[in-house]
Amino acid sequence: MTGSAIEVAGLAKAYGPVMAVESLTFALGSGRVLGLLGGNGAGKTTTLAMLMGLLLPTTGSIRVLGEDFLRHRYRVLERINFSSPYVDLPHRLTVYENLRVYGGLYGVRSIKARIQKLARDLDLEGLLARPYGRLSAGQRTRASLAKALINSPQLLLLDEPTASLDPDTADRLRSYLRDYQKASGAAVVLASHNMLEVERLCDDVIMLRQGRLFDRGAPALLITKYGRETLEEVFLDMARGRSQL
Amino acid sequence: MSRSLWASVRRVGAMIERYVYLLKGSWPRIIELAYWPTMQIILWGFLSEYLVHHSSYLARASGVLLAAVLLWDVMFRGQLGVSVVFFEELYSRNLGHLFASPLRAYELASALFVISLLRTLIGSGMAALFAFWFYHFSIWRMGFVLVAFFMNLLVMGWAIGLVVAGLVLRYGLGAENLAWAAVFALAPVSGIYYPISVLPHWLQIVAQILPAAYVFSAMRALFFHHIIVARPLWEAGGLNVVYLALGLSLFLRTFHNARLHGRLLNLGE
Numbered sequence: 001m002t003g004s005a006i007e008v009a010g011l012a013k014a015y016g017p018v019m020a021v022e023s024l025t026f027a028l029g030s031g032r033v034l035g036l037l038g039g040n041g042a043g044k045t046t047t048l049a050m051l052m053g054l055l056l057p058t059t060g061s062i063r064v065l066g067e068d069f070l071r072h073r074y075r076v077l078e079r080i081n082f083s084s085p086y087v088d089l090p091h092r093l094t095v096y097e098n099l100r101v102y103g104g105l106y107g108v109r110s111i112k113a114r115i116q117k118l119a120r121d122l123d124l125e126g127l128l129a130r131p132y133g134r135l136s137a138g139q140r141t142r143a144s145l146a147k148a149l150i151n152s153p154q155l156l157l158l159d160e161p162t163a164s165l166d167p168d169t170a171d172r173l174r175s176y177l178r179d180y181q182k183a184s185g186a187a188v189v190l191a192s193h194n195m196l197e198v199e200r201l202c203d204d205v206i207m208l209r210q211g212r213l214f215d216r217g218a219p220a221l222l223i224t225k226y227g228r229e230t231l232e233e234v235f236l237d238m239a240r241g242r243s244q245l
Numbered sequence: 246m247s248r249s250l251w252a253s254v255r256r257v258g259a260m261i262e263r264y265v266y267l268l269k270g271s272w273p274r275i276i277e278l279a280y281w282p283t284m285q286i287i288l289w290g291f292l293s294e295y296l297v298h299h300s301s302y303l304a305r306a307s308g309v310l311l312a313a314v315l316l317w318d319v320m321f322r323g324q325l326g327v328s329v330v331f332f333e334e335l336y337s338r339n340l341g342h343l344f345a346s347p348l349r350a351y352e353l354a355s356a357l358f359v360i361s362l363l364r365t366l367i368g369s370g371m372a373a374l375f376a377f378w379f380y381h382f383s384i385w386r387m388g389f390v391l392v393a394f395f396m397n398l399l400v401m402g403w404a405i406g407l408v409v410a411g412l413v414l415r416y417g418l419g420a421e422n423l424a425w426a427a428v429f430a431l432a433p434v435s436g437i438y439y440p441i442s443v444l445p446h447w448l449q450i451v452a453q454i455l456p457a458a459y460v461f462s463a464m465r466a467l468f469f470h471h472i473i474v475a476r477p478l479w480e481a482g483g484l485n486v487v488y489l490a491l492g493l494s495l496f497l498r499t500f501h502n503a504r505l506h507g508r509l510l511n512l513g514e
Binding site: 015045046049052053054055056074077078080081082084086087088089090091092093094097100101102103104105106107131147 | 252255256258259260262263266267270271333334337338339341342343344345346347348349504505506507509510
């Protein structure tokens with residue numbers, strides 16, 4: 001499949017006898033937004049970690065931005081980035097220093113200008129000189145997102161990007177992400193428990209249950225398919241094992 | 246310089262910048278770097294002054310104890326400069342961000358070497374200045390061979406630091422005390438303050454595979470006989486090449502294992 005940002009086939013991850021992810025196959029086209037839905041332990045973070053190269057799959061193949069990711073991930077890592085509330089940035093470095101360091105790691109040119117732009121866009125200008133460890137949870141989420149966007153990635157992996165944000169900031173952040181995605185043509189994978197967020201941002205959704213692909217489709221199609229009114233109701237049906245066609 | 250090599254140098258530079266920010270952002274850390282070596286020098290300096298007047302052995306080579314303390318500290322600081330600085334990534338739960346970036350594990354190791362050198366120069370340099378000011382002992386009186394002593398001990402420290410970092414990557418921060426224990430476990434057989442000939446035969450065999458034992462043997466030859474013996478320094482250098490390669494292999498291996506078992510996302514405080 002040409003034009004795919006991600007192609008995953010037969011992906012599985014086993015921890016001893018426990019299958020964290022099993023037989024996962026999907027593709028994500030360039031410029032599309034894919035939501036990963038599932039309860040705790042459904043395999044979302046494991047899948048994201050394999051897409052970032054932080055975790056080696058037990059079996060299966062991953063192609064990212066046209067490259068065999070398991071063999072040549074360094075060819076594409078400069079064009080990927082991620083944000084997760086569960087992975088911190090160095091606490092003692094200021095936001096500016098953190099962004100400078102990551103700009104260096106990703107080979108960003110005109111790093112000062114890039115940091116200033118992200119600071120303006122994400123309302124971080126007053127926080128650049130503050131150590132990351134002294135930020136509130138919401139401020140950390142924005143700083144982490146700035147790090148995720150530092151290299152203008154073609155593939156952005158987001159694990160609960162609006163966790164810890166107040167509704168107003170979360171809403172503005174979603175608008176920003178949507179605008180960024182449309183302007184850059186980046187592909188985005190979004191793992192979230194916020195169903196409204198998924199409905200608003202995602203073109204396509206993968207529903208995971210116990211490490212397996214449960215269903216996939218556009219949010220509106222899934223809602224229709226399961227005869228529900230919201231994606232949250234579909235999710236609850238899946239999580240509680242009562243979804244039937 | 247090829248594009249990929251330049252990119253690699255740039256990433257190493259970014260990591261060095263990260264550790265320099267960490268260092269300059271905390272003056273207690275800079276003081277701590279110099280504090281322990283300086284305390285050692287004060288203690289051993291007075292002991293040395295006393296022994297020089299009561300021991301014919303030390304009277305022949307005043308300053309040998311201070312030189313030994315300073316050089317031993319190079320190895321200790323070199324090791325800590327790799328392992329403890331690596332722990333910073335675990336304390337801040339930053340490994341996930343680092344290794345989702347284009348940073349290679351060997352580039353991280355290279356940055357750790359550079360920052361270890363810088364920290365060692367600060368810590369041991371301050372102690373050497375103190376020894377000169379307080380005891381009129383100049384470490385530089387050893388001459389250019391000091392560079393060979395310094396580099397051999399520093400590289401041995403790096404090799405041990407990589408092993409410790411690898412073990413912590415494998416077993417988690419519960420193993421961090423190894424950073425403090427590892428070098429001291431080698432102290433008795435490194436011949437720092439005495440020739441290894443005083444050791445039991447089987448420990449002499451152990452000492453012969455340690456680069457530090459060759460360095461301190463050469464240091465004593467310089468102080469007591471005023472000669473530079475090159476052979477032990479070459480032997481130490483050869484052993485260091487082997488140990489550094491082994492340390493790096495272990496670090497890269499445990500990094501691969503961490504990717505296999507999902508520890509890059511989970512390791513931390």
